Amino acid sequence: MLASLSSENVAPAPVMRFSAEQCCLSIAQFYLAYAGKTALHDLTLDLPRHHVTAFIGPSGCGKSTLLRAINRLHDLNESVTHSGHIQLEGQDIHAPDMNVTELRRRVGMVFQTPNPFPMSIYENVAFGLRLQQRLPKRKRDDIIEWALTSAALWDEVKDQLHRSAWQLSGGQQQRLVIARTLAIKPDVLLLDEPASALDPISTLKIEELIRNLKSQLTLVLVTHNMQQAARVSDYTAFLQQGELVEYGPTDQVFTNPRLQRTENYITGRIT
Numbered sequence: 259m260l261a262s263l264s265s266e267n268v269a270p271a272p273v274m275r276f277s278a279e280q281c282c283l284s285i286a287q288f289y290l291a292y293a294g295k296t297a298l299h300d301l302t303l304d305l306p307r308h309h310v311t312a313f314i315g316p317s318g319c320g321k322s323t324l325l326r327a328i329n330r331l332h333d334l335n336e337s338v339t340h341s342g343h344i345q346l347e348g349q350d351i352h353a354p355d356m357n358v359t360e361l362r363r364r365v366g367m368v369f370q371t372p373n374p375f376p377m378s379i380y381e382n383v384a385f386g387l388r389l390q391q392r393l394p395k396r397k398r399d400d401i402i403e404w405a406l407t408s409a410a411l412w413d414e415v416k417d418q419l420h421r422s423a424w425q426l427s428g429g430q431q432q433r434l435v436i437a438r439t440l441a442i443k444p445d446v447l448l449l450d451e452p453a454s455a456l457d458p459i460s461t462l463k464i465e466e467l468i469r470n471l472k473s474q475l476t477l478v479l480v481t482h483n484m485q486q487a488a489r490v491s492d493y494t495a496f497l498q499q500g501e502l503v504e505y506g507p508t509d510q511v512f513t514n515p516r517l518q519r520t521e522n523y524i525t526g527r528i529t
């Protein structure tokens with residue numbers, strides 16, 4: 259068990275709640291351990307629909323672990339134990355009747371390193387669609403154009419859809435991976451440091467894309483880049499040693515944090 263972080267002489271941040279109409283993901287008293295070693299400790303937070311929530315915190319504080327818990331990627335790791343609840347649109351993701359394949363369709367995930375499949379641009383985006391349902395080609399083409407447009411990539415690739423995805427630049431590959439995820443119409447997009455391997459211009463494109471996508475879905479962003487969290491997120495959760503230290507509107511967390519620990523992290527006094 260982790261030592262408690264509540265040594266700072268300030269009452270813990272009040273739990274920020276959203277109404278059922280506003281709330282997309284609700285995490286309650288969630289614990290997770292790897293081989294008995296606690297990685298997430300008593301996390302309670304609600305994530306509002308059609309907003310971007312950023313998870314920030316020092317390396318090893320549990321940001322990626324929490325992200326992976328939201329679409330049950332830990333199911334494949336036998337050393338992981340957990341307790342508490344994560345609800346997606348009011349449904350417990352660990353309920354016995356939860357279809358995990360359907361959960362992962364509804365909760366898409368994009369990783370740090372772009373991972374297009376070794377196939378054409380078109381086939382990358384068609385991949386999930388083909389697994390899901392047999393669609394007439396015209397309908398499939400429409401969805402592919404829509405997904406590539408939503409991922410701000412269509413204009414760059416519309417004349418070369420049958421080129422290998424691996425011939426795209428890193429930034430284009432990451433937008434292709436986002437298009438592939440969007441094609442199967444998720445409710446939530448989890449982004450684990452999606453721009454950290456990209457150049458500054460590609461990073462700005464991804465940030466603009468994240469801001470634009472929130473009209474379509476709910477986004478959760480893990481980032482080490484404080485400016486990025488401030489630029490793109492509406493809410494920010496600061497984690498430290500597996501605990502939620504502070505959570506609130508991004509403007510408030512960055513300009514007027516409640517706790518000294520948060521300020522120390524945001525201003526680079528702890529890393």
Ligand SMILES: Nc1ncnc2c1ncn2[C@@H]1O[C@H](COP(=O)(O)OP(=O)(O)OP(=O)(O)O)[C@@H](O)[C@H]1O
Pocket residue numbers: 292297315316317318319320321322323324335
């Ligand atoms: N597969 C795993 N098996 C065992 N321990 C793990 C595993 N993945 C993560 N951990 C541990 O869980 C804790 C949280 O790790 P996690 O990767 O979630 O942190 P993070 O905040 O995302 O870090 P970073 O910013 O460096 O990516 C760390 O102590 C880490 O060593």
